Amino acid sequence: MERGWLSANNIVFVGRDQAAVVDTGYVTHSDQTLALIEATLAGRPLDLILNTHLHSDHCGGNAALQARYPGVETRIPPGEASLVETWDEDGLSFRTTGQNCPRFRFDALLQAGHEVVLGDIPWEVHAAPGHDPHSIILWEPRSRTLISADALWENGFGVVFPELSGEPSFDEVAATLDVIEALHPLRVIPGHGAVFDEVAGALRSARSRLEGFARDPAKHAWHAVKVLVKFKLLEVQSMSNEEWQSWVQQTPYLETIRARFFPASTLEDLSAQALAALVKTGAASATAERIQNR
Ligand SMILES: [Zn+2]
Structure with missing residues (x-):
């Protein structure tokens, strides 16, 4: 099936x-x-x-x-x-x-x-x-x-x-x-x-x-961040910005990836960039209030 x-x-x-x-x-x-x-x-x-x-x-x-x-x-x-x-x-x-x-x-x-x-x-x-x-x-x-x-x-x-x-x-x-x-x-x-x-x-x-x-293992790590975000969007379909922020904070894998591959970036920046990349390819949409799966 x-x-x-x-x-x-x-x-x-x-x-x-x-x-x-x-x-x-x-x-x-x-x-x-x-x-x-x-x-x-x-x-x-x-x-x-x-x-x-x-x-x-x-x-x-x-x-x-x-x-x-x-x-x-x-x-x-x-x-x-x-x-x-x-x-x-x-x-x-x-x-x-x-x-x-x-x-x-x-x-x-x-x-x-x-x-x-x-x-x-x-x-x-x-x-x-x-x-x-x-x-x-x-x-x-x-x-x-x-x-x-x-x-x-x-x-x-x-x-x-x-x-x-x-x-x-x-x-x-x-x-x-x-x-x-x-x-x-x-x-x-x-x-x-x-x-x-x-x-x-x-x-x-x-x-x-x-x-x-x-x-280029960082390319794989960046792909993984986007996959984790997209998976969450597929699950919830829509979330408020507060829910998004709290999911980012409560998902230790994101921090593991950031620390190892993107140490110059903050967790907020990394997750925001991943979301922006998904929005750019039409896989998500984001307003000031809500983030949605596409
Ligand atoms: Zn699997």
């Missing part, structure tokens, strides 16, 4: 004796996620939730689905399992990015090198660090279909978050693109945007984007 950019796509599998969903969208869309999944399952219960990684736009519907389907089993990649267990909001990315995700439980882990049966067919679990160090992707070798999460989109890939806090990760993004290329997918179901078959072209454009970022 292709969703808007605030929510990751949901991939729903209906097998003989099991129904599953990969990734569950952002919390503010969870009513829509429930309705879409209920309609697809036509009265059957959901048996399995998988998350490719634990960003708020990929696991924000977990809690609502667990409440709706109490018997559902939830499997997550291993890297952040202990943080989920104790619901460590500082360790998980939600608070630092100024995003929201209601608490959910998990029952099992999605280990790279293992398989998981989805729609009666075994899918391989592969590690895909880069955008997120703990992300996995799912591969079905017979149809050569890849569920790529945010490691590869038709036009690019997700922000390389570890780089922003000083963990070099562009090489991991490149290595994950190599893993994807070696699989030779015929079709990719990305975390965001439409399913695509032009995989070679997508890999080419991802690599050239990555080279630009690796040459």
